[in-house]
Amino acid sequence: MKHVVFLAPYFGANIRECLRGLLELEEVRVGVITQESADRVPSAFRSRLDGHYQVRDAIDPAQLARAVRAFWKEWGRVDRLLGYMEEMQLPLARVREALGIPGMSHEVALNFRDKHRMKGLLARAGLPVARQARIAGPDDARRFAEAAGYPLVLKPLAGVGTRHTFRVDGDEELLAALNRLLPSARHPAQAEEFVSGSEHTFETVCVRGEPVWDSSTFYLPGPLEVVENPWMQYCVLLPRERRLAHVERFAPLNHAALRVLGLETGLTHMEWFHTRDDREIISEVAARPPGVNIMKMLGMAHEVDFWGKWAGLMVHERFEMPPRRWACGCAFFRGQGRGRRVAAVEGLAEALADLGERVVEARLPKVGQPRSSHYEGEGWALVRAEETAQVVDALRRLVTNTRVRYA
Ligand SMILES: Nc1ncnc2c1ncn2[C@@H]1O[C@H](COP(=O)(O)OP(=O)(O)O)[C@@H](O)[C@H]1O
Ligand SMILES: [Mg+2]
Structure with missing residues (x-):
C-alpha cells in the first residue's frame, strides 16, 4: 500500500485527470492538499479520498509541510508527494526533501525549473542548446546582443x-522587452x-534513471509564433510513427539531457527545435506531464488511459505501453480581433460535419464566452486517424475553415 499526498490547489481539468488516475490505482491511499474547502472537492472524488487538508497558499513550503505532517500523523507515513503544475515543482521538492519522502530532490527540480541553470548544465555536457546569458540589467542585455547578434x-x-x-x-x-521584464540582480531574465x-516536443518516461518509453509531437507552429500572431490557429500533431527519422536522431540527445539533469522516475516534457539546416537543438524540459492535450492524445493513440499510466509510474514505478494504433492531432481555436468575448464562430460546424468520426473529442468555442488569456485559445478539437497524413489533412481543414471572432 502506498500513501500518496497530491497537491491540487484547485480542481481544474488536468488536475482532475491526475487525481482520477491516482484514485483508480490499486494498493493506494490518496489525500489532497488544496486551497478549496472540503465541500468544493468534486463529488466524484470526495468519498474516495482518504483525507483533505486546506491551505491558504499551495506553493508555500511551510504550509505544505504542515499539511503533509498532518497526513503523516494520521497514516503513519507518506510515500509520495505529487503535483502536476510547473509552479509547484520546487516547493514540492523542498518539502519532500525536508520530510524524507522519496521523489525528485530540490536540486534536480531546480535543474528543470531554472532555464539558465538547465542550459548551462546541458551545454557543459556537450549537448546542443542556444547560446544564452543571465540578464541582470541593461548592460548585460546589450553585451549579449552584441556578442550573439539579433534576433534574440x-x-x-x-x-x-x-x-x-x-x-x-x-x-x-x-528596450521594449527590458521595459516589460525589468530584469535586476534579484530578478534576472x-x-x-x-x-x-520547427518546434517539437519529446515526452520521456524514466524509471529509476532509465528511459523506458518516449514519444514526440509537432507544434504547428511554435508557441512564440502563435503568441506573436493573435489571428493564428494552433495545432499539435502526434504522428502514428512513434519515431520518425528526425525523432530517432533526437532521442539520444533527450536521454542524455535527462541523465545530466538527474531525473530518476517520472514523465518529462521537452521542447526542441529542428533547424532548417537539419540540426537538433534542445529548448527546455519540464519534469511533469505535458499540456496542450498531449496526455489525451497519447491515451487515444495507444488506446489506454495515459493519466492512469502516469499515476502508476509515479506511485508504483511501473510503466508499460502497448504499440501506437493511431495518429492524433489537436486544433486549438483562437479568437481574432478586439473585444473581450466571443461574438461569432464561423465555419466550425461545417468542418466538423465534414470530418465526421475523425473528430473524437472537442470543447468548442461558444458565442459569449470570455476571451482566453492563454495561447490554447477558446476551444479545441481532437482528431484521430490511421495515417498521419489523414490527421494533418483534418487539422488543416479545421483551422483553415474556422474563424472565432471577438467583439
Ligand atoms: N531561443 C529561442 N529561439 C527561438 N524561439 C524560442 C527560444 N526560446 C523560446 N522560444 C519560443 O518561445 C516559447 C516559450 O519559451 P520557453 O523557453 O519554452 O518558455 P515557457 O516556459 O514559457 O514555455 C518557445 O516554445 C518557443 O516558441
Ligand atoms: Mg516552453
Missing part, C-alpha cells in the same frame, strides 16, 4: 506558457540566441 529571445528565468517571452530584432525592441526551425 528575452524571457523569464522560470517562465511558463510563453508568458513575457519576447523575440527581439533590434535595439528598439530590446534569460536571454538566448534565436533559433529558427
Whole structure:
C-alpha cells in the first residue's frame, strides 16, 4: 500500500485527470492538499479520498509541510508527494526533501525549473542548446546582443506558457522587452540566441534513471509564433510513427539531457527545435506531464488511459505501453480581433460535419464566452486517424475553415 499526498490547489481539468488516475490505482491511499474547502472537492472524488487538508497558499513550503505532517500523523507515513503544475515543482521538492519522502530532490527540480541553470548544465555536457546569458540589467542585455547578434529571445528565468517571452530584432525592441521584464540582480531574465526551425516536443518516461518509453509531437507552429500572431490557429500533431527519422536522431540527445539533469522516475516534457539546416537543438524540459492535450492524445493513440499510466509510474514505478494504433492531432481555436468575448464562430460546424468520426473529442468555442488569456485559445478539437497524413489533412481543414471572432 502506498500513501500518496497530491497537491491540487484547485480542481481544474488536468488536475482532475491526475487525481482520477491516482484514485483508480490499486494498493493506494490518496489525500489532497488544496486551497478549496472540503465541500468544493468534486463529488466524484470526495468519498474516495482518504483525507483533505486546506491551505491558504499551495506553493508555500511551510504550509505544505504542515499539511503533509498532518497526513503523516494520521497514516503513519507518506510515500509520495505529487503535483502536476510547473509552479509547484520546487516547493514540492523542498518539502519532500525536508520530510524524507522519496521523489525528485530540490536540486534536480531546480535543474528543470531554472532555464539558465538547465542550459548551462546541458551545454557543459556537450549537448546542443542556444547560446544564452543571465540578464541582470541593461548592460548585460546589450553585451549579449552584441556578442550573439539579433534576433534574440528575452524571457523569464522560470517562465511558463510563453508568458513575457519576447523575440527581439533590434535595439528598439530590446528596450521594449527590458521595459516589460525589468530584469535586476534579484530578478534576472534569460536571454538566448534565436533559433529558427520547427518546434517539437519529446515526452520521456524514466524509471529509476532509465528511459523506458518516449514519444514526440509537432507544434504547428511554435508557441512564440502563435503568441506573436493573435489571428493564428494552433495545432499539435502526434504522428502514428512513434519515431520518425528526425525523432530517432533526437532521442539520444533527450536521454542524455535527462541523465545530466538527474531525473530518476517520472514523465518529462521537452521542447526542441529542428533547424532548417537539419540540426537538433534542445529548448527546455519540464519534469511533469505535458499540456496542450498531449496526455489525451497519447491515451487515444495507444488506446489506454495515459493519466492512469502516469499515476502508476509515479506511485508504483511501473510503466508499460502497448504499440501506437493511431495518429492524433489537436486544433486549438483562437479568437481574432478586439473585444473581450466571443461574438461569432464561423465555419466550425461545417468542418466538423465534414470530418465526421475523425473528430473524437472537442470543447468548442461558444458565442459569449470570455476571451482566453492563454495561447490554447477558446476551444479545441481532437482528431484521430490511421495515417498521419489523414490527421494533418483534418487539422488543416479545421483551422483553415474556422474563424472565432471577438467583439
Ligand atoms: N531561443 C529561442 N529561439 C527561438 N524561439 C524560442 C527560444 N526560446 C523560446 N522560444 C519560443 O518561445 C516559447 C516559450 O519559451 P520557453 O523557453 O519554452 O518558455 P515557457 O516556459 O514559457 O514555455 C518557445 O516554445 C518557443 O516558441
Ligand atoms: Mg516552453
